[in-house]
Amino acid sequence: MYSGDPHLELNGSRLRHQPHTRGPEFCCRSTSTRRTGFPTSRYNSMQSSAPSESKAQLRRRMRTARRALTLYQQRLHGRAATIRLGQSPQLQRARHIGLYWPMDGELDIRWLQQRYPHKHFYLPVLPAAPHPQLRFRRWHGGPLTYRNRYRIPEPLRGDSIAPHHLDLVLVPLVAFDESGARLGMGAGFYDRTFAFKRQMPGSGPTLIGAAHQLQCVTALPTDSWDIPLRGVVTERQLYRCR
Numbered sequence: 001m002y003s004g005d006p007h008l009e010l011n012g013s014r015l016r017h018q019p020h021t022r023g024p025e026f027c028c029r030s031t032s033t034r035r036t037g038f039p040t041s042r043y044n045s046m047q048s049s050a051p052s053e054s055k056a057q058l059r060r061r062m063r064t065a066r067r068a069l070t071l072y073q074q075r076l077h078g079r080a081a082t083i084r085l086g087q088s089p090q091l092q093r094a095r096h097i098g099l100y101w102p103m104d105g106e107l108d109i110r111w112l113q114q115r116y117p118h119k120h121f122y123l124p125v126l127p128a129a130p131h132p133q134l135r136f137r138r139w140h141g142g143p144l145t146y147r148n149r150y151r152i153p154e155p156l157r158g159d160s161i162a163p164h165h166l167d168l169v170l171v172p173l174v175a176f177d178e179s180g181a182r183l184g185m186g187a188g189f190y191d192r193t194f195a196f197k198r199q200m201p202g203s204g205p206t207l208i209g210a211a212h213q214l215q216c217v218t219a220l221p222t223d224s225w226d227i228p229l230r231g232v233v234t235e236r237q238l239y240r241c242r
Contacts, residue, residue: 055183055221062175062183065214066105077212077235078108084238086115090168090206090231096120096161098136098169098205101144101153106172107210107234113141122161125154126189133193136161163193166205171229173209180228180241181220182209194227206230213237 053061069077085091091112099121102108113121122136126148137155144153163169171190175183184190190207197204209232216234232239 055186058183058217059174059186062215063104066212069105069212074105074108078111080235081107081210081233082109082111082115084235085109085112085170085208085233088233088238090208091116094119094167094206096122096165096167098122098124098163098166099139100124100170100172100210102172103150103152105212107212109170109210109233110141112170113139122166123153123155124189125160126150126152132189134163134189136163136166164196164204169194169205169207170210170233171207173211173215173232175215175217175220176209176211176229176232177217177220178239178241179219180209180230180232180239181222181226182229183220188225191225191227195225197227208233210234 091097097112097119099110099112100106101123102110112119121139121141123139123144124134125137127133127135137160138158139155140158144155146154146156148154171182173182173184194204194207197207207227207229209229211232211234213234213236216232222228229241231241
């Protein structure tokens with residue numbers, strides 16, 4: 001299990017999340033107050049996005065917002081999202097799962113590796129030029145010492161798996177909307193890696209975004225090369241997008 005950084009230590013946390021008695025539902029609408037115990041107006045106000053706002057402006061705004069979350073909120077959101085994923089058939093059926101190492105305030109869902117030790121988890125490895133696609137290398141939960149050119153930790157050794165052989169990939173993002181449109185950091189690694197899904201719909205892994213609820217916006221502009229998400233998980237709900 002990963003250790004060394006108090007921000008990454010989830011074992012021993014006193015945070016407790018009571019799962020709903022019903023399994024999570026994929027839902028494209030805001031969850032009601034009666035069902036969740038949280039007022040929807042607080043979150044709806046976060047979803048607005050000015051029509052004239054550029055992708056660069058939206059990235060800056062969302063990155064600032066997620067970095068502003070406290071350590072307590074980060075841990076609580078990560079555990080809540082992990083519990084929601086665990087109750088989903090997509091994760092229950094998956095054996096080979098792509099994760100990501102959270103940076104810059106991204107939702108931390110690495111607790112999945114501890115919760116489901118019988119499953120195989122993989123982390124993305126950046127391609128060396130001129131190769132455009134990510135590789136995925138097995139991660140057993142230990143700390144990582146190597147960092148790539150973006151300072152993101154990567155496993156140096158371990159079994160690799162081709163992207164199309166994964167069953168499920170949890171995709172990091174900067175912003176998303178309920179249709180499954182995703183705004184990433186702009187490098188396009190995930191879009192290039194899973195470009196084959198445009199020619200062969202339904203092939204390869206299920207792609208589910210992972211984000212804080214505050215990263216949800218009303219609508220995102222899309223480009224022809226964007227690969228839509230099948231769903232998005234947040235601490236609040238599990239969206240079905242396609």
